[in-house]
Amino acid sequence: MVRLDENEISFPDPELYDGHEGVIAFGGDLSVERIWFAYQLGIFPWYNPDEEILWWCPDPRFVLFPDELKVSKSMRKILNKNLFTFTENKDFRGVISNCQAVSRKDQTGTWLSDELMESFIRLHEYGLAKSIEVWLDNELVGGFYGMQIGNVFCGESMFAKVSNASKAGFIHFVESNRENIDLIDCQSHTEHLESLGAGMIPKKEFLKILHKNNERR
Template sequence: MYWLSQDLSFPDYSETSEEGIIAVGGDLSPERIILAYKKGIFPWFNEDEPILWWFPHDRFVLFPENLYVSKSMKKVFRDKIFTYTENKAFREVITNCSQAPRKDQDGTWITNEMIEAYCKLHEMGVAKSIEVWQNDELVGGFYGLDMGNVFCGESMFAKVSNASKAGFIQFVAKYHKKYEVIDCQVYSEHLASLGAIEIPSDIFLNYLDSQE
């Protein structure tokens, strides 16, 4: 297992484990996180673990042109059930994501350290949030990092049915010309139902603006 030093660098992709872990340790400084995402790497770890950096062999992504909107979701938009904003409540979104129950997970990987790190990235204009409102109440949303022509989605939450789906669909439809691909990291049924698929990691790297 490759342990990071204080240097801002990551090992060669050949160091990636069978599970998809490429490195351990380091810190969550904005500089290191940005470097990681530029290289297709992201942090994902539990509170009682060292920082784990991941580079999945298969990447779960959505190509905007493949976005699937079901009849029931089209009705949600026709009925204007929700309203949407961007970057109006980033801390509230990431905090709600950290508290959302997850299938087969006892706790959360969005620790206080992670929240503060991504809030710093938000202040820098790198991390962005999408908020979904109903009757002036925040009922859903998601956040991620803007990597130029790739949006790296991190986590989403919903307090009412269809809220996170509606926010995601609205975002993809709005920015389908800006982003060539939406990074969803690892497989989920939720996003697969919207058209996300798995592709080899080397193909995913071709979409990133810059690599070292």
């Protein structure tokens, strides 16, 4: 792994450097500029708050192509009932705060530190990070957030306070953005997203799509 210099915003080229189990660098800082630069290279931070910052570009990469979205019959019935309403960028802080607080299976604490959360909130204020909110009876019950890089959406984290809320929000987002999103980066495998059609592709293929997207911007 490469140690990053806090005074210089740079990363090893993830196309040429594999790192250790997907970790290609450590250290540096969580400035808005560094995080934004990292995502444009296909790199994201993921670490325990009491440890050094780790920067990842795993191989293979877990992604969803919008045309490969899978919606079960039971989930379609739930969506057709119109129980949930959906918004975009209405309550970014509420979404990311819930993502930080939600308890997850086989996980104690949270990977989302206060410092990282505040950096994402600033990225949102600059129009670089976005949130999708799911509402039930005017209460925020689910949602997710991530980075929008042209036609690639890099998902970060999601939460649900009621059954099917995050799934409904994700399906709504994908179906509403088929024309302007080529790829959704899910980063690491989850059964939840696999059931919706996400799958693994080689890192080189992911980076090729991301680089083409950057060239079009």
